[in-house]
Amino acid sequence: MESDFQRDFRGTCLIVGADGLVGSALRSLFADSGIAVTLTSRRPCAGTVHLDLRDPNLGGLAGAHHDVAFVCAAVTDMRTCQEDPDGSRLVNVTNTLGVLRGLAKRGTRSVFLSSSQVFDGETAEPDEDAPTCPKNEYGAQKVAVERAIREEGLPVAVLRVTKVMADRPVGVFQGWFEALLQGKPVHPATNMALSPVMVSDVAEAAARLGFARRVGIWHLGSRDAIGYDEAARLMAELQDLPEALVQGQALTEEQVPAIYRHRHVTLSCRKLGRELAMPVRQARDVLHQLFSAFGRPVAARLT
Numbered sequence: 001m002e003s004d005f006q007r008d009f010r011g012t013c014l015i016v017g018a019d020g021l022v023g024s025a026l027r028s029l030f031a032d033s034g035i036a037v038t039l040t041s042r043r044p045c046a047g048t049v050h051l052d053l054r055d056p057n058l059g060g061l062a063g064a065h066h067d068v069a070f071v072c073a074a075v076t077d078m079r080t081c082q083e084d085p086d087g088s089r090l091v092n093v094t095n096t097l098g099v100l101r102g103l104a105k106r107g108t109r110s111v112f113l114s115s116s117q118v119f120d121g122e123t124a125e126p127d128e129d130a131p132t133c134p135k136n137e138y139g140a141q142k143v144a145v146e147r148a149i150r151e152e153g154l155p156v157a158v159l160r161v162t163k164v165m166a167d168r169p170v171g172v173f174q175g176w177f178e179a180l181l182q183g184k185p186v187h188p189a190t191n192m193a194l195s196p197v198m199v200s201d202v203a204e205a206a207a208r209l210g211f212a213r214r215v216g217i218w219h220l221g222s223r224d225a226i227g228y229d230e231a232a233r234l235m236a237e238l239q240d241l242p243e244a245l246v247q248g249q250a251l252t253e254e255q256v257p258a259i260y261r262h263r264h265v266t267l268s269c270r271k272l273g274r275e276l277a278m279p280v281r282q283a284r285d286v287l288h289q290l291f292s293a294f295g296r297p298v299a300a301r302l303t
């Protein structure tokens with residue numbers, strides 16, 4: 001559904017990293033909106049401008065003006081960042097900042113996607129002014145970009161998000177569903193929680209920030225947290241699958257090291273709600289929407 005922000009926007013957009021999760025959702029948001037959008041990808045792909053953050057060159061954008069850029073491209077796997085700090089820092093910090101500066105020189109404002117990993121998760125619901133204290137390299141790289149944006153006064157809104165959900169269940173959620181459907185037990189973590197946010201909401205929030213020409217830091221996640229074991233039980237309940245097969249287990253340090261785990265996973269998101277009327281949802285409502293995309297399990301069992 002088109003928001004007031006889209007209806008009122010008369011400019012042109014650039015999506016850097018248009019084939020990722022958030023980039024694709026922005027593409028969908030703008031599809032049929034009449035907004036002119038340029039897409040970049042590091043893959044050879046028709047209809048996109050080539051841009052690889054390992055060796056970025058904005059030459060492919062010569063002659064085009066963009067009012068707002070959404071910078072979504074990044075090395076997003078936290079373990080990869082941890083294992084290759086130099087290589088990932090080149091992409092996520094040095095060259096991302098190069099692109100943000102280059103865009104600013106061309107008169108383009110940006111929205112930069114950051115993460116709740118800028119915090120250590122020891123404080124409940126930090127707001128945008130809370131001091132950052134990352135526990136891992138990925139979070140430290142986001143902090144480095146945020147700091148440079150602030151110190152250099154770049155025309156960039158920083159959108160920190162929690163755990164982004166695709167519009168269909170993938171990964172661990174898909175795995176639980178398939179196992180439960182086959183009558184097999186699942187073992188979700190009892191000592192890890194998530195603050196889920198739908199990717200369509202992330203795209204909407206980014207668009208609102210860009211179109212409203214905002215700068216500064218903004219938070220988006222769910223209003224509350226939900227444990228992974230509770231999430232699996234919710235899936236079983238909604239899909240009429242046997243809840244007894246949901247057998248929670250505490251994750252070990254070997255499975256998920258503490259540097260990737262947060263005791264408190266939610267962010268205070270009141271600023272986005274207050275200033276840009278962005279809805280902030282309950283975790284269960286987000287997962288309800290996500291798990292509804294599985295369709296009806298009874299029909300699935302019969303096929």
Ligand SMILES: NC(=O)c1ccc[n+]([C@@H]2O[C@H](COP(=O)([O-])OP(=O)(O)OC[C@H]3O[C@@H](n4cnc5c(N)ncnc54)[C@H](OP(=O)(O)O)[C@@H]3O)[C@@H](O)[C@H]2O)c1
Nearest residue numbers: 017019020021022042052053054073074076113115163164
């Ligand atoms: N997903 C989350 O839960 C989450 C949470 C907090 C923050 N964020 C942040 O939100 C932003 C978007 O995340 P996402 O979930 O959409 O990530 P994603 O699905 O992993 O997409 C990342 C995109 O970056 C591209 N990319 C990687 N290396 C690149 C390079 N050297 N040059 C150009 N493009 C490159 C990828 O291209 P390929 O497909 O070719 O690899 C992909 O299109 C990221 O900054 C991420 O850190 C995400």
